[in-house]
Amino acid sequence: MPVPIPSSQDQEPSLFPEIPRSQIDAARLSSWYHLFRRLTFPTSIIDLDKLGEKEAFLEWLDSDSIFLPPVADNEDASSSSSSSDSRQRRASDASSSSSGSEAPVYRLPKLTEAILQAIKVHGGFVFPKLNWTSPRDAAFIIPQTRGPLCCSVPADIYLLLKSSDLIQHDLDSSRAYSTSHSEAEVDSDDEEATAAAEARAKDMKVELVLRSFVEMNPSRELRCFVRHNMLLGISQRDTNYYDHLQSADSRETICDTVRAFWEDEIRTRYQGGEDYVFDIYLSSDMNSSFLVDFNPYRQSTDPLLFTYPDLLEILQTALRPPPAAPSAYARDLTRQRLPILRVIDSQSHPLSNSAAPAFGSNMMPVEMVEMSQGRNMAEFSQAWNDAVARGMQR
Numbered sequence: 001m002p003v004p005i006p007s008s009q010d011q012e013p014s015l016f017p018e019i020p021r022s023q024i025d026a027a028r029l030s031s032w033y034h035l036f037r038r039l040t041f042p043t044s045i046i047d048l049d050k051l052g053e054k055e056a057f058l059e060w061l062d063s064d065s066i067f068l069p070p071v072a073d074n075e076d077a078s079s080s081s082s083s084s085d086s087r088q089r090r091a092s093d094a095s096s097s098s099s100g101s102e103a104p105v106y107r108l109p110k111l112t113e114a115i116l117q118a119i120k121v122h123g124g125f126v127f128p129k130l131n132w133t134s135p136r137d138a139a140f141i142i143p144q145t146r147g148p149l150c151c152s153v154p155a156d157i158y159l160l161l162k163s164s165d166l167i168q169h170d171l172d173s174s175r176a177y178s179t180s181h182s183e184a185e186v187d188s189d190d191e192e193a194t195a196a197a198e199a200r201a202k203d204m205k206v207e208l209v210l211r212s213f214v215e216m217n218p219s220r221e222l223r224c225f226v227r228h229n230m231l232l233g234i235s236q237r238d239t240n241y242y243d244h245l246q247s248a249d250s251r252e253t254i255c256d257t258v259r260a261f262w263e264d265e266i267r268t269r270y271q272g273g274e275d276y277v278f279d280i281y282l283s284s285d286m287n288s289s290f291l292v293d294f295n296p297y298r299q300s301t302d303p304l305l306f307t308y309p310d311l312l313e314i315l316q317t318a319l320r321p322p323p324a325a326p327s328a329y330a331r332d333l334t335r336q337r338l339p340i341l342r343v344i345d346s347q348s349h350p351l352s353n354s355a356a357p358a359f360g361s362n363m364m365p366v367e368m369v370e371m372s373q374g375r376n377m378a379e380f381s382q383a384w385n386d387a388v389a390r391g392m393q394r
């Protein structure tokens with residue numbers, strides 16, 4: 001395929017493009033969902049401001065408390081597993097807490113109601129995100145009934161949001177809107193910076209996004225990189241080795257499917273400029289795709305099996321005038337064929353999953369760390385559940 005003509009070739013490209021705030025906003029699920037509704041998973045978007053509970057939500061999230069907001073007494077509990085029931089009960093029990101309690105109780109009745117409605121609409125199981133991001137760094141904290149981050153009761157969602165560092169990132173406007181140039185300036189360990197971040201969160205739109213939970217085969221998840229309105233690269237998203245991604249035929253099918261999907265559905269419809277990253281999920285025959293997410297083209301978006309310098313090199317090569325060649329046919333042969341697909345191509349690939357676990361360095365609530373000392377997983381889980389239940393009943 002000939003390389004498409006980019007619309008802005010006047011300057012030598014830099015490692016990262018300048019990304020205005022409007023482009024970061026375009027990657028918010030609430031910005032793109034209505035444009036791509038038929039190509040992606042059904043989703044409910046709950047605007048905390050419209051509910052009138054944004055401040056209470058942020059206060060609860062910022063507080064040291066590990067207690068979850070109570071579930072309304074008149075709630076119509078959706079179908080849930082027994083472990084979900086007990087989480088639900090623990091959350092409900094909190095509504096009776098009051099006198100003598102040192103820990104403040106945060107009440108979010110409208111949000112809880114909206115979550116219950118959404119869970120019902122989406123068939124009992126949802127995948128949660130905040131403005132841009134899912135709490136995937138905290139997935140370990142709830143049982144993985146149908147897969148990571150599968151939530152069937154409001155308590156699941158509250159627990160995930162409360163335990164996730166990534167969610168905090170979404171609520172700090174200086175980090176959420178940072179580009180690679182400013183990212184280094186933010187020091188998340190600094191107390192002053194944390195206080196400033198809390199203040200900045202108050203200016204931000206806060207949306208809880210609940211998507212129909214889909215049991216995905218990780219081998220069919222791909223991340224795609226677009227710069228200067230050119231589809232440069234496609235990376236396997238899960239970093240395990242998969243036999244069925246190795247043959248030349250499979251690779252060609254993947255490239256053809258993604259290229260067609262991008263050209264037909266995304267290129268002219270996406271509102272986030274000419275530089276962005278999108279995630280897709282391939283059908284089992286690899287001939288069609290679902291859209292999973294958009295992400296800004298910046299350092300905090302994981303380049304997976306590429307590096308950003310690799311992607312820059314691919315872009316530079318694509319922009320370079322073709323070398324003099326005796327014929328148009330020969331010129332085409334010397335051009336690189338885009339997109340470039342990268343998959344884990346051997347069990348010993350350096351990025352293969354045998355390396356350190358994702359989010360291994362993320363912080364857990366301090367209470368969890370203390371409580372885990374000297375206990376095995378089952379004992380720790382029991383101790384944690386007891387402590388949460390005790391806290392709810394205070």
Ligand SMILES: Nc1ncnc2c1ncn2[C@@H]1O[C@H](COP(=O)(O)OP(=O)(O)O)[C@@H](O)[C@H]1O
Pocket residue numbers: 041127132133134135136147211212213214215216221237279292293
């Ligand atoms: N609707 C869903 N149901 C189940 N799992 C999902 C769903 N959406 C995403 N996932 C899983 O969660 C991962 C992260 O999803 P994504 O929307 O890209 O969140 P983030 O922007 O936080 O990375 C995906 O790679 C996929 O495995």
Ligand SMILES: [Mg+2]
Pocket residue numbers: 132133293294295
């Ligand atoms: Mg994303």
